[in-house]
Amino acid sequence: KAGVTQTPRYLIKTRGQQVTLSCSPISGHRSVSWYQQTPGQGLQFLFEYFSETQRNKGNFPGRFSGRQFSNSRSEMNVSTLELGDSALYLCASSEQGTRGYTFGSGTRLTVV
């Protein structure tokens, strides 16, 4: 089975721009979760999608949004980028979204 694929791997954006990150889950996995990892905050949960519906949401501002398509692929969008949004964004998929998460390698976003 192919693993969780995140694109792009690296991204540099300017403050005020918006960005879209993509995640292709493992075939058959219907749950996709997004996390932000920064050195001081560890892994912060952004949101989870299951069968195209947002099922859980973390404590991030509305500038962070996501969606899931019928093939379970998911996208995450961040609008009006701020310097503090620089982080590693990780996507994880699982069959039901409860226990066995498999992570992608992440997208390293740098906002300048």
Add this chain to the structure above:
Amino acid sequence: DQQVKQNSPSLSVQEGRISILNCDYTNSMFDYFLWYKKYPAEGPTFLISISSIKDKNEDGRFTVFLNKSAKHLSLHIVPSQPGDSAVYFCAASGNNAGNNRKLIWGLGTSLAVNP
């Protein structure tokens, strides 16, 4: 407020010795706990888990112990190998629908195993 706490940001051990990574939690609704290992520039990979109905789970060199009364779990790696050098994350979840389903993560402990 951190519901899952890994109070040691880093740990250094000699190759062949035991590594003990600790994790404390505050939410008594958590009933499933996981350990993930993360190398730089890679996503976390699942290592081992334990359900609250058990107090120990073993997989090769890795053993997780759960003390529910103390809301504490620990990961033991014996013997430690240089390839175990990574950041270890503890995560917890509840068993009910809704927001309890999401994983709550600790901040991680960076383990260095010295040859």
